[in-house]
Each structure stands twice: as structure tokens, then as C-alpha cells.
Amino acid sequence: MxxxxxxxxxxxxxxxxxxxxxxxxxxxxxxxxxxxxxxxxxxxxxxxxxxxxxxxxxxxxxxxxxxxxxxxxxxxxxxxxxxxxxxxxxxxxxxxxxxxxxxxxxxxxxxxxxxxxxxxxxxxxxKKNNNTPNWFKHSIIYQIFVDRFYNGNEKDIVLKPKRDMIIRSNWSDTPSYIKDDKGRVIYFDYFGGNLLGIIKKLSYLKELGINLIYLNPIFEAASNHKYDTGDYKKIDSMFGDEDIFRKLCDEAKKLGMSIILDGVFSHTGSDSIYFNKEKKYDTIGAYQSKDSKYYSWYKFKEYPYNYECWWGVETLPNVNELDESFQDFIINSKDSILKKWMSIGIHGWRLDVADELPKEFIQNFKKEMKNIKDDSILIGEVWEDASNKISYGELREYLLGYELDSVMNYPFRKIILDFMLGEINALDVHKNFMKLYESYPLHHFYSMMNLIGSHDVPRILTLLGDSPEEHSLSEKEKREIRLSDDKKRLALSRLKLLTIIQMTFPGVPSIYYGDEVGVEGYSDPLNRRTYPWEHENKEILKWYKKLAHIRNKYSIMRTGRWISIYPEENVYGYIRMIENSKDVFGEDSQDNLAVILINRSENSDIDLTINVNELVGWNVEKLHDLIEEETVDLKDGTLHLKLNKLQGVILMKNV
CATH class of the missing domain: 2.60.40.10 (Immunoglobulins)
Known part of the structure; x- marks a missing residue:
């Protein structure tokens, strides 16, 4: 052959x-x-x-x-x-x-x-000399869906409730949407999380090991998710105001943390100052008059009732991102949205549905953002291999130097989740990771947003607990189902293995709020349950803190060389190494070597023999297990190791 x-x-x-x-x-x-x-x-x-x-x-x-x-x-x-x-x-x-x-x-x-x-x-x-901000490669991200994280007000008072909404009186209630007979949401539910709540929990995030907070949209909007922007210039009154947001940025900075915002620029809300279909605003919106200064932003097929909207959702009218006045408003003008929030103290943006943003818009956005703060970060929502993504018939250039610094690494999530659930073996994991490693520019490979949970996918614990397929359940069953004790133990064991990979793999780990304490749930809205304060799973929280500490302590886990290995079909791993006192990017660092291995098998302990010296060209005599905190001796540079079922190890040369 x-x-x-x-x-x-x-x-x-x-x-x-x-x-x-x-x-x-x-x-x-x-x-x-x-x-x-x-x-x-x-x-x-x-x-x-x-x-x-x-x-x-x-x-x-x-x-x-x-x-x-x-x-x-x-x-x-x-x-x-x-x-x-x-x-x-x-x-x-x-x-x-x-x-x-x-x-x-x-x-x-x-x-x-x-x-x-x-x-x-x-x-x-x-592009020549293509790079990404070095500080970002050393980060751990924490993603917060603001309404569901923490209410910082005394007596849990909800800030400035709006019409057409449901206020949940019990923080632990199950979120839901109230829809009409056509499936359109007519009432959103709110739990009262706000920016003050995040400020009050910064010490918790610091202890967890976080140094970068990614906020789902916080601008004024009619919904609880805020992806239907009503006013880009205002913080939603239920979350706080500009002063409290400025304080959040300042207090986070004091603790060594940065803030990035969700930029939703492919569409606005129909209930917005710009479109104003519901006539809630005093301004003349595009829906009301062709003379509106916002009219050119939108794409009307038959004015005003038939207009282009995001995936057919009539409350989300699409904008023409290449419209000059729209780009001036978002990017170019002295008081643009980009400049306003960057000046307040954010360190970058995550671009919602980057596939639907023209390359010219992203390029202009990045160029101006870097002019404001040259080490700011731009992350795109891209679900596939970002190196060769074709969107609407066009080959995208996300990682070629003029657009994104990073993308949400959904391929990473799929690879390790498929492995853990038995859909692929260790060799398949190796091949799929090597595909990304080969295709992504090196700086970008080490800057990927490595997530295992987000607001757009089911909770990781639910998936790891072998829960029934979501499509097989009724809405009532999805709301009520919880993992049994046995399934939860299995899910937690698997989650520990996934987080070993997440915290030691090239790229930037991203924790979706609540995953670190065992929150369960199927897709939206069930993946947006509230953070269970005072009811956390302390076992998995302790584990997350331990792994985050390891990542933050040892630069080898962040910018060391990466060598993929697959010693057995149920065991995947890799070697991280720094040699000649330089990391992958030529920065000064301490020589070191680490071997990471996980055994996904629920039933079998596995004896491994790995010639480490042959793989790395070093003489390695001892490795220290950072999880069990014990020493492992090598014989003639060969590692003989028994991996118990559902066990992972992080073995390091110099500790």
C-alpha cells in the first residue's frame, strides 16, 4: 500500500x-x-x-x-x-x-x-511576522453569562426590571422560555445576575486561577441573552451602568485580570434604537422611515415588513456591515463603539458569528483595535477548522494575519469529547490534533480558545454522564432529568481527564461558568442555569483549582513544545518540553519536560512502556507526578507506568 x-x-x-x-x-x-x-x-x-x-x-x-x-x-x-x-x-x-x-x-x-x-x-x-499577544497564551478564560452568575445587590434585589419578562424568585429555578404557538419567545426569564455580582466574586475567580473574563453581551437589549442589541452605547440597566462596568474593569486589573466583551455586529435587535420596530425608542429607526440615519444599515426586501434577518429570526434584523455609516459607528469615528469600550478598560473582543461578518469588517475592526491597544485580543466564533473555512462560498482568512488572533476551538472540544465517549480511539485523536497543528500558524495554535463548554452547547457533565440523547426527550424530560449518583461519578471522573488535557494543551483554556462546580443541563436554556452558590460540587472545584495552579505555575504547559503520543487505543497523551532555555517562541524559560497521559477506559487498568529518551533526545531518570505528588523512576530512559481506569497523570522532570 x-x-x-x-x-x-x-x-x-x-x-x-x-x-x-x-x-x-x-x-x-x-x-x-x-x-x-x-x-x-x-x-x-x-x-x-x-x-x-x-x-x-x-x-x-x-x-x-x-x-x-x-x-x-x-x-x-x-x-x-x-x-x-x-x-x-x-x-x-x-x-x-x-x-x-x-x-x-x-x-x-x-x-x-x-x-x-x-x-x-x-x-x-x-503574513510575515504573524503573531498573537503573548500575554493571552498565558491566560485562563472564564466565560460568564451575566444574568446567571451572581446578584451583587443586597437582598438579591433585581435591577430595573422591564416589561414582557419573568423575574425568577428562586435562584435555583430551571430557566425556560415562554413561547407562542409559532415558537417565538414572548417572555424571557431573569434571575438577577449583574456586574456588581461579578465584582464581588472577583476574589473567587482569582483563587480559581482566572486571569481573563469573557462576558456574554452586556449592552442594552430586550432579551436575557442580549444578542439582540438595543443600544451599543449603554450597559443593560438590569446589569448595571457604565460606572459599575468601569469599576469592574479597574478592580479586575488590580487582581491581574482582563475583561473581553462579546461583540454582536452581524445583526441588531428589532427592538433597538437603530431599527425601532416596536417603537420603544424616541429615535426614528430604519423600520419607521427610509429617511432614518440607520436605514442604510439594513437589508429590506419589501419595505418595511420584509427584511433580511439572522437565520430567519425576525427579532434579529441583519445589518450591512460594509455600510460606511455602520463601520464609522462601530469602528472608525472618534466616539465609535470599539473605541468607547476599549477606552473604559477592556482588553479585547469576541466576535459573535464571525462567519457572517465580511472579511473587510473584521480586518478594519482588528486594525483599529490594535491601534488603540496593540496587545489586545480578537477572538472569533468559528465552529470548524478555521484555517480553511468556507463561508457563503468564500474562503475565509481568519488566521492569516489580518483578522483574528484566536477562535473558539470547537474542534478541540469535539475531539476530546468523542475520545472520552468512545467514538474515536487515541490514534484518531492524534491524527485530528495533528491536522490542526499542521494547518494553524504556530502563534494561533498556541492561542486557540480551548473550551469544553459554552452557552451554545449542552453542559459537559450532562454529556459525560451518558445522558439520553437530547432529541429523544420531551421538553419536560429535558428540564427534569438529572444524573444518577453512579452516572455523576462516571461524569466527574471523565471530566477530570478532560480538564487534564484542557489545562496542559497548547492554547488557552476556557471555563464556562458553573462547569467547575458540576452544573448540568441540555442545550439553551438549560445550559444557562444559575451558578449554584453554597451548593457547589467541592470535589470538582478543588480539582479545577489544582489544575489551574499547575498551568499557571509551569510555563511549559503554556508555551512548551508539544509532541503527540498514542501508546494504546484507550490512552492518549503528549509530551511538553522546553529545551535550550527557550520556549517555542524563543522566549527565555527553564528547561523542562512533562509527560501527560489519560486512560479513558472505565473497566481496564493499562500497563504502559514509553521510551521517553527516544522521543525527546534527553536523558530522563525521574519524573514527578504533579497530581499524586510522588516520584516515578525511569529505567534507561523508559517509563513503565500502570494507569488505572479513568486515571490521568501529569509527570514533570523538574519540579
Whole structure:
């Protein structure tokens, strides 16, 4: 099967590894084991970007010919333009054409022989000197859905209740939506969480190990989730006001924490100062008159009743992000929304539905944001591989240097969740992670927002407890179902393994509020239950604190080199290392080495033998288990280890 062979993960066959800068050179090699006459070997190159594609077939040179093993080579220079380079090989033997390209899964590494045009290998070609803020790589994010985190008012008084809403009198009630017969929400429920509550819990977040807080939308809006912005210039009165938000930024900064906001710029609310369909505002909105200064922001099909809206939700009219007055309002003007909130003290933004924002808008937003604060961070909501995402027929350039610093790493979540639930094995985990590692520019790979929970997916504990499939349950059943004691123990054991990976993997861990204390729930609104103050699961909270402490203490877990290993189908792991006193980015650091392993099996202890010296080229005699706090001896550089069922280890050389 491998008589034609190329491995994009092996430096002999592709050097350098992974994403490349514009104008750089890559060496490609292919090995052919064959006694027949090889008439021709070519590589087909396709430079793809948003302006178009260019294809060429280039002859490869024979550099080795011995014992029927022939090696062909070519050096390819990247064009001086951000793009994706796709390649595959064409081999002609005795008049027959063979193709060699990416494997059927498209994961890179060892490829496949085809008798037709194959899947191509990808090389991501990014901006020269492309980087991301270093401070962000050393962060741990905590995501807060404000209404459900904590009410900081005395006697739990709810700030300035609005019409058409339900105030929950019991903090532990189950959230729900009141809908009409067409499925439209007519009443939102509120629990009273606010910005003052976050200020009062900053010490809790500090103790947890957090240094970056990501807030779901906080601007004035009719709903509890606030993704239907009513006024970008105002904090929602139920959360507080501008003064209290400024205080939050100041108090967080004193504790070494930064704040980032959710920027919802692909649409507004219909009940907004800009659209004003419900006539709640004194201004003339786009819905009321074509003479409105906001009219050009929106896309009317038949004025005023038929307008373009987000995924058909009529309360979320889409905006034209390329409209000059809209971009001035959000980005460019002296008192723009971007500048207003950056000046108050935030350290960046998360862009909602980045796929639906034009590249020009994101580029302009990032450029102006960096002009204001050059080390600010821009994160995009992207659910797929962000290196080759096609949205609305256009290849996106999220990670090529001019747009995003990071994306929400949903592929990371899917990979480790699928592994834990038995959908894939350790080799599959390795291949899928290597695909991201190979495709993402290095700075971005180490800046991914590595989440296992968010406001858009079911609670991680519910999924890890083998709960019934959500689609099989009625609304009533979904609200009432809770994990049994046995299933909760299983879920907690699995969660501990997932968090070992999350806290030691390249990228930035993100904790969705309440996951660290065992909150359960299916999809929205059940994944937005309140934080259970005074009813926390202390076992998992202690675990989170321990792992966050390990990550924060040892820079190797943040910017050390990463080597993926898969010693057994139920055991996945990797090595983190810093050598020659420099981390991956050339920053000064202490030489160190760590081995991380998890055994997902519920039933079997597994004996492992791993030659660590061979993998890292070091002489390693002892490793210290940071979880059990005991020493593990290596024999001739080989690790002999028994991993109990559902056990994970973090073994470090220098402690």
C-alpha cells in the first residue's frame, strides 16, 4: 500500500512542518519503491485565495536511487501573498498514471494512492511576522453569562426590571422560555445576575486561577441573552451602568485580570434604537422611515415588513456591515463603539458569528483595535477548522494575519469529547490534533480558545454522564432529568481527564461558568442555569483549582513544545518540553519536560512502556507526578507506568 509514500508530518518529506510565511520555501519529497521504469514524477500545486486559483504541475528531481527505492524532491517558494497552497503528486510508470494525495479523512500525514484526482495536502501561507499577544497564551478564560452568575445587590434585589419578562424568585429555578404557538419567545426569564455580582466574586475567580473574563453581551437589549442589541452605547440597566462596568474593569486589573466583551455586529435587535420596530425608542429607526440615519444599515426586501434577518429570526434584523455609516459607528469615528469600550478598560473582543461578518469588517475592526491597544485580543466564533473555512462560498482568512488572533476551538472540544465517549480511539485523536497543528500558524495554535463548554452547547457533565440523547426527550424530560449518583461519578471522573488535557494543551483554556462546580443541563436554556452558590460540587472545584495552579505555575504547559503520543487505543497523551532555555517562541524559560497521559477506559487498568529518551533526545531518570505528588523512576530512559481506569497523570522532570 505504501510503495508510493509521502508524510506531511515527517520533516524528511515536508520541511519545514506546518504553516509557512509568505515568500518562504518548503522542500517536498516523495518515495517510490518500484523496479519498473518511472517516466515522470510531478507535483501539482494550487494557490488558492479569495481572488482566485492558479494551478501548475512541476517536475520533481530524482535525488536518490538505490535498491529500487527512488526519492524525488522539489523546493517550492510560497508566493508573497496570504493564501492556501494545495498539492498532490502525479507519478507516471509504464504509461500508467498514479496519483498520491492526502488520506481519505483529509487529516494530513501519511497519504493515499489514488487512480483519480486525489484529495490535496494543505499548506497555510500567512503574513510575515504573524503573531498573537503573548500575554493571552498565558491566560485562563472564564466565560460568564451575566444574568446567571451572581446578584451583587443586597437582598438579591433585581435591577430595573422591564416589561414582557419573568423575574425568577428562586435562584435555583430551571430557566425556560415562554413561547407562542409559532415558537417565538414572548417572555424571557431573569434571575438577577449583574456586574456588581461579578465584582464581588472577583476574589473567587482569582483563587480559581482566572486571569481573563469573557462576558456574554452586556449592552442594552430586550432579551436575557442580549444578542439582540438595543443600544451599543449603554450597559443593560438590569446589569448595571457604565460606572459599575468601569469599576469592574479597574478592580479586575488590580487582581491581574482582563475583561473581553462579546461583540454582536452581524445583526441588531428589532427592538433597538437603530431599527425601532416596536417603537420603544424616541429615535426614528430604519423600520419607521427610509429617511432614518440607520436605514442604510439594513437589508429590506419589501419595505418595511420584509427584511433580511439572522437565520430567519425576525427579532434579529441583519445589518450591512460594509455600510460606511455602520463601520464609522462601530469602528472608525472618534466616539465609535470599539473605541468607547476599549477606552473604559477592556482588553479585547469576541466576535459573535464571525462567519457572517465580511472579511473587510473584521480586518478594519482588528486594525483599529490594535491601534488603540496593540496587545489586545480578537477572538472569533468559528465552529470548524478555521484555517480553511468556507463561508457563503468564500474562503475565509481568519488566521492569516489580518483578522483574528484566536477562535473558539470547537474542534478541540469535539475531539476530546468523542475520545472520552468512545467514538474515536487515541490514534484518531492524534491524527485530528495533528491536522490542526499542521494547518494553524504556530502563534494561533498556541492561542486557540480551548473550551469544553459554552452557552451554545449542552453542559459537559450532562454529556459525560451518558445522558439520553437530547432529541429523544420531551421538553419536560429535558428540564427534569438529572444524573444518577453512579452516572455523576462516571461524569466527574471523565471530566477530570478532560480538564487534564484542557489545562496542559497548547492554547488557552476556557471555563464556562458553573462547569467547575458540576452544573448540568441540555442545550439553551438549560445550559444557562444559575451558578449554584453554597451548593457547589467541592470535589470538582478543588480539582479545577489544582489544575489551574499547575498551568499557571509551569510555563511549559503554556508555551512548551508539544509532541503527540498514542501508546494504546484507550490512552492518549503528549509530551511538553522546553529545551535550550527557550520556549517555542524563543522566549527565555527553564528547561523542562512533562509527560501527560489519560486512560479513558472505565473497566481496564493499562500497563504502559514509553521510551521517553527516544522521543525527546534527553536523558530522563525521574519524573514527578504533579497530581499524586510522588516520584516515578525511569529505567534507561523508559517509563513503565500502570494507569488505572479513568486515571490521568501529569509527570514533570523538574519540579
Amino acid at each position: 505504501n510503495w508510493i509514500f509521502h508524510d506531511s508530518h515527517n520533516l524528511y518529506y515536508r520541511n519545514p512542518f506546518g504553516a509557512l510565511e509568505c515568500d518562504s520555501i518548503v522542500t517536498l519529497r516523495i518515495k517510490i519503491t518500484c523496479s519498473d521504469n518511472i517516466e515522470e514524477v510531478k507535483v501539482r500545486l494550487c494557490n488558492e485565495n479569495v481572488e482566485g486559483k492558479s494551478n501548475e504541475e512541476v517536475h520533481m528531481n530524482l535525488i536518490h536511487d538505490e535498491d529500487n527505492i527512488k526519492i524525488f524532491e522539489i523546493k517550492v517558494k510560497m508566493i508573497n501573498k496570504i493564501h492556501l497552497l494545495w498539492y498532490y503528486f502525479i507519478v507516471k510508470i509504464n504509461g500508467k498514471i498514479y496519483y498520491y494525495g492526502n488520506n481519505i479523512q483529509g487529516l494530513g500525514g501519511v497519504g493515499h494512492i489514488y487512480d483519480h484526482t486525489p484529495l490535496s495536502y494543505q499548506i497555510t501561507v500567512h
